[in-house]
Amino acid sequence: MIEPELITKTLETKPFSGQKPGTSGLRKKVTEFQNGLYLHNFVQSIFNVLDANELKGATLVVGGDGxxxxKQAIQVIFGIAAANGIGKVLVGQNGLLSTPAISAVVRARRALGAIILTASHNPGGPNGDFGIKYNIANGxxxxxxxxxxxxxxxxxxSEIRIAENVVGAIDLSKLGVTQFKSFTVEVIDSVSEYATLLKSIFDFNQIKSLVARKDFVFNFDAxxxxxxxxxxxxxxxLLGVPLANLINCVPSEDFNGGHPDPNLTYAPELVDKMNKGLFDCGCASDGDGDRNMVLGKRFFVNPSDSVAVIASNYQSIPYFKSGLKGLARSMPTSAALDLVAKDLKIPFFEVPTGWKFFGNLMDANTLSICGEESFGTGSDHIREKDGIWAICAWLQILAVHNADAAKPFVSIESIVHQHWRKYGRNYYSRYDYEEVDTKLGDEVMKVVSDGITDRSLIGRSFNKDGQTYVIEHAxxxxxxxxxxxxVSSNQGLRxxxxxxxxxxxxxxxxGxxxxxxxxxxxxxxxxxxxxxxxxQTHLKFLISIALELSKLTEITKRTEPNVIT
Structure with a gap:
């Protein structure tokens, strides 16, 4: 079969304002990405930054959350990648690759990097959000x-290079290779390489025995x-969970009208089932698969506690049989993990929000397990947070705690309570006030920032019902x-x-x-x-202090947050 030549063309373009990536790439409304060459500009800008010699013949991984x-954006990326010297693109079947799976494939295939199409936990659909980010060679x-x-x-x-005959030429539904002269697209199985990695981390036979127990029922919400x-x-x-116990598992372009954010507000179907005591373990993951929520029967595991419990039970997980190198959390995450690191006498790191900060520590061989309060948990097996990994970690811990089937079942709640009795408990909550006018948001932050700058906050005392809080540092x-x-500055007001x-x-x-x-x-x-x-009862006074210090209610007129974690 004759391999077709690339038909490349240079398109003239002009900059679009506001294409500055945030902590998780560029996220905008779908309609903005569909505006003319908006997507093309950003993709070409990625290739403009990369070294031309490294691009030539390199492998790039592409995929998204569906x-x-x-699918349209992926075809555009194919065309621009080909015209900029990329030799091969690996793409998930139907364009689907979870963010953790992309990281795994990049590392396994020694790719130059990846372009990931996701707005993570944000809503989708024609009027929803879209996102794009670039990952480097470490995944x-x-x-x-x-x-x-x-x-x-x-x-x-000012210009975009694109191979026009590549755009739209790849059938994403079929596994296989499409070959052009000097450029190849391979549609790969979305799951196999990632599943192989997980099997090397966990004892799937032991987890399978847990799943088979009559006194244990697992439910998952995708x-x-x-x-x-x-x-x-x-x-x-692989683990034997009945398909009936896996809900919302058909990927949808608009997430069936839902908000794919695994928390108590946006996963009502799962939360309701768990509150009714229908399952012993209930878990959910977000749009692109990097976040997770873990629930026991009538019991919510706070993400800050989750990573701490996983770390303290590291010996349950075969991957960590030689011990832990270090632990880390994002700054806003509760200090529960700090206590585990101190107990284990291993290095501990507090970093800004953003998984890339963990990646540096992992590449330096100083970090094993890490987490963010925003339902992100992971380890050094890849360089992204990993929802399925976190869920498997909990299943492994449950399996070890319940190795003797003749004994009463040890629940998630019991495991967390054991942890609190050993380390103490960090009462922790997060309030999200969404889609606030940007100017009002800036005003709230300025009120607090001014108090930090002029040091007027230091020494302020708050007293109520026998409780006293004195500000010592800001x-x-x-x-x-x-x-x-x-150095990363301005990472949050403390x-x-x-x-x-x-x-x-x-x-x-x-957002x-x-x-x-x-x-x-x-x-x-x-x-x-x-x-x-x-x-919420235990934190009530602290919460009232936070609202008072920031004048949040007065400025935004919001009397309640959209989401409470």
């Missing part, structure tokens, strides 16, 4: 030096995102990377009290409309009599 516009998100360079390219781009494809192959085919978090020595309690304020960059104000509350308790209170 949201609206994914992780590009560092700020690269994303900043991409943004600079978007501000001055929230109509990409992990539905992985759930049937991993949870059902700053705008700055991180100095111990590996590459880079209010730290004399008892170690914390309030943190951040403006999130993961496409307005701003999301996130306020975090963290309070540690050691006395056993105080370990089992209701979280």
């Amino acid at each position: 949201r609206f516009y994914n 992780g998100p590009a560092p700020e030096s690269i994303t900043n360079a991409i943004y600079q390219q978007t501000t001055k781009i 929230m109509s995102g990409v992990t539905g494809v992985y759930a049937s192959r991993i949870f059902s085919d 700053d705008n978090f700055e991180y100095k990377d111990p590996i590459d020595k880079s 209010i730290i009290f004399s008892d170690g309690s914390r309030i943190i304020y951040r403006l999130s960059g993961t 496409s409309t307005g701003a999301t104000i996130r306020v975090y509350f963290d309070k540690y308790e050691r006395e056993e009599s105080k370990l089992f209170n209701d979280t």
